[in-house]
Structure formats: structure tokens, C-alpha cells
Amino acid sequence: MEISDIMDKNDNINLRSPKMRETIGCPPHWFVRYGTIIVALILLVLGAVGYYFYAMV
DSSP states (O other): OOHHHHHHHHHHHHTSOHHHHHHHHSOOHHHHHHHHHHHHHHHHHHHHHHHHHHHHO
């Protein structure tokens, strides 16, 4: 892939409408909220499982 090909792709991105750029650039609020909660729960579960197995040793 040449540099000119990459620059052409970047030019195509800049040609999108402002409304489309706003939609692409801003994640949905529910995704951010629930994504944060899910990641926190996964870390909590991993910590609890790790503590349980560490306490058994």
C-alpha cells in the first residue's frame, strides 16, 4: 500500500457530512454507561475468584 493510497482514504473520511461525523465520533450514552458497569463487574468477579483461590493456598 502506497502513501498516496492512504492519503486518498483520509480525504474520503474528510468528505463526510458534519452530521455523519458527529454520529461516528460520539458513542451512544447507553453503551458507555453499561460498558463501564460490565467491565467493573468483570473485574470484581475476577478479583473475587482470585481472592478465593489465593485464600485456599
